[in-house]
Amino acid sequence: MPKTAVYQLETPTLANSPDMPYWLAVLAADIEEALAGLEAKGGFAKGVLANGTDINTIRTPGVYIVPTTAAAGTMLNWPASSPARAGALIVGKDAAASLTTHDVIAYTSTGTPTERYSRATASTTNTAWGPWSSSEWLKGLLNGSSTARVNVDTHRAVGAWTITSRTYVDGLPGTGPGLLENLVTPATGWAPQRFTERVSAGEVRVWVRFGTSTSGWAGIAWSQLGAPPSNPSTATSDVQVSDHAARVEVARARRGGGIGTGGKPVVMVRFDHGLSKFSSIVLPILRTYSLPATLNVNVDNMGLAPNGAGSITWAQVQDWNQYDGIEIANHGATHTDANTRASIYHEVVEGRRLLEAAMPRVAVETFHIHGSGNLIATDLPGDTGLNIGRTPSSFTESYAGKLVMAEHAVSDGKCGGFFVPLSGHPVVGQSHMSIDRDAAADTIAQVETAKALGRGVTIYLHPDLLDTTNTAEGYPYMTTAAFTEVCAYLAAERAAGRIMVMTAAGGAFADRSHDRRENLLAGSGLATTGTGTHTLLLHSRFGWAMGAAHELVVRAKASAATTLTLRVERSGDPASWLAERVHNVPGDNVERDYRLNITLPRDPSITQVTVKITGQSLTVVGPPVLAAI
Structure with missing residues (x-):
């Protein structure tokens, strides 16, 4: 006072x-x-301390003032120095002995409490002071300096320190700045220490360790709270790995179980992004030959030039799926080699979920890895990544692989050979064969090999490479004419009963051991006359089939040229959902199969569709079929 x-x-x-x-x-x-x-x-009032005063030398009892932050910044061993704060030093001393106490009251602002620091010494040596302590838990900065490094192994003062720079601080875990907290029990030496590391604005890591020695924490390893296990095989917490089995069963049910081929091989045709040329070149050819296919889409890349630079909408892509039987597969959200758990999660999990969110009628069941898909989680110790799906363990042991399995029924990679057994069960990481650089004869030869083996083969190309040349290496890519020749060959072989053509997901459930296919038109009036209409109560009777690609097949002949119209529409509201194909039927009395490829909508709001088969002066041979492909 x-x-x-x-x-x-x-x-x-x-x-x-x-x-x-x-x-x-x-x-x-x-x-x-x-x-x-x-x-x-x-x-008792001793006045203002001179700038640059070493507080360790102040031993005379009394109150000393450090009037400004500028002055505080010049003081040596002043506790309120990071940041510098003005304040008062109160010195107490036993005249008969050397015991001296220091108490500092530091000014912060008019709106926040003062900071208080205390220490003492029983030595006459000015360098033998005990450490400053404070009744406040947060003590300030602990960044050290080039001449006074800080080692948190021996920093045992109780409280919390902000570490904004690690340059002169040793012993910390992780790599980022953060908050260090110590709690020490003097009587026992037991001392927990915690470091909350700031990784980014959206991520923190909490590290802890516990010591029992009065010398500190040297030699005691930090443990990260909530860290993924060091064994990547159990490191997937974002989704449930057991979901894979459920997804496989849902996908199988959509197709009425295994799709019987009667021993025929299966060709699966796949296209990787390049939506612009897919729309203008590929899709019209597929329609000409009534071929289903799988289109791999990157949900974040719709604005890229090869995908139309925004001119192609999600509604259009959904229409390809619904009215042309084009399966939409997840090809990774960005088609980049993501390398953290968060970015891999976005690539794999959100890549699928966002596709379905953009196209509510589409079921995305398949993941096709891209050529840069190593997907190693560098923030997960021991993770080896998907490695483009080269081995089954890539899918069962890596972080990315477990996400792929948990989120999809069908996965593509580079496991084994190109010609897969048709067992009715998806092959994990089944391989695919690029035809980007093929002439038509090259692709046809590979299909002939699949025929000879009685197996399945996936052929794929990048639509944006059609009719171009690799200028760096000087070789041409497949031409539109060659692709058309391949499609004509596939249609002819299918018509001759020597192969079946399916989507990637459909082919994954193809079974060469039997010929049974679930026909959604079985028992309908169409089975007798082959013409007329039939209504399918989708949600109440065929809900299990919704989301899968199907083909409507009608075998017919005519003695005079005529037309056959195949049509599936939303009952009572065809404007909201309608697929139709008008076929020219030659007047040669030759039986032929006529097709309409569709995908039954995943959207449960479409509860009924009506199948219409109409034509004049023609004969329908056998019952029409609406079955999964």
Whole structure:
């Protein structure tokens, strides 16, 4: 308290007042005597410390002022230095011994409490002070300096310190800045230490360790709370790996079980992105030959030039799926080699979910890895990545592989050979064969090999490479004419009963051991006459089939040229969902199969569709079929 204020309250007149109670008069006299003693010793208030003062040398009792932050920044061993704060130093000392105490009250602002620091020494040596301590838990910065490094292994003061730079701080886990917290029990030496590391604005890591020695934490390893296990095989927490089995069963049910081929081989045709040329070149050819296919899409890349630079909409892509039997597969959200858990999750999991969100009628069941898909989670110790799906363990052991399996029923990679057995069960990481650089004869030869083996083969190309040349290496890519020749060959072989053509997901469930296919038109009136209409109660009777590609096949002949119209529409509202194909039927009395490829909508709001088969002067041979492909 300032001396003038004391004298205003405690005056000799007041102490000698006859009206004052005796006990108060005695107290006033004692205070007056104490103040007189302080005055005789020069007073308790010692004034302002000079800039650059070493606080360790201040041993005379009294109150010392550091008036500004600028002055505080010059002081040596001033505790309120990071950031520098003005304040008062209160020194207490035992005159008969060397015990000295320091207490600092530091000014922060008018809106926040003061900071308080204390320490003591029993030595006459000014360098033998104990560490500063504070009743506040947050102590300030602990960044060290080039001349005074900090090692958190031996930093045992109780409290929390902000570490904004690790340049001069040793012993920390991780790589980022953060908050260090110590809690020490003096009597036992037991001491937990925690470091909360800031990785990014959206991610923190919490590290802990526990010591029992008074010397600190040297030699005690940090543990990360909530860290994925070091064994990547159990490291998937984003989704449930057991979901894969359920997804496989749902996909199988959509196709009525295994799709019987009766021993025929299966060709699966796949296209990787390049939506612009797919729309203008590929799709019209597929329609000409009534061929289904699989289109791999990157959900984040619709704005790229090969995908139409925004001119192609999600509604269009959904229409290809619904009215042309084009399966939409997840090809990774960005088609990049993601290398953290978060980015891999986006690539694999959100890559699929966002496709379905953009196209509510489409079921995305298949993941096709791209050529840069190593997908190693560098923030997961021991993760070896998907490695383009080269081995089954790539899918069962890696972080990315487990996400692929958990989120999809069918997975593509580079496991084994190109010609897969048709067992009715998906082959994990089944291989695919590029035809980007093929002439038509090259592709046809590969299909002939699949025929000879009685197996399945996936052929794929990049639509944006059609009719172009690799200028760096000087070789041409497949031409539109060659691709058309391949499609004509596939249609002819299918018509001759020597192969079946399916989507990637459909082919994954193809079974050469039987010829049974679930016909959604079985038992309909169409089975007798082959013409007319039939309504399918999708949601109530065929809900299990919704989301899978199907082909409507009608075998017919005519003695005079005519047309056959195959049509599937939303009952009562064809404007909202309609697939139709008008076929020219030659008047040669030759039986032929006529097709309409569709995908039954995943959207449960479409509860009924009507199948219409109409034509004049023709004969329908056998019952029509609506079955999965």
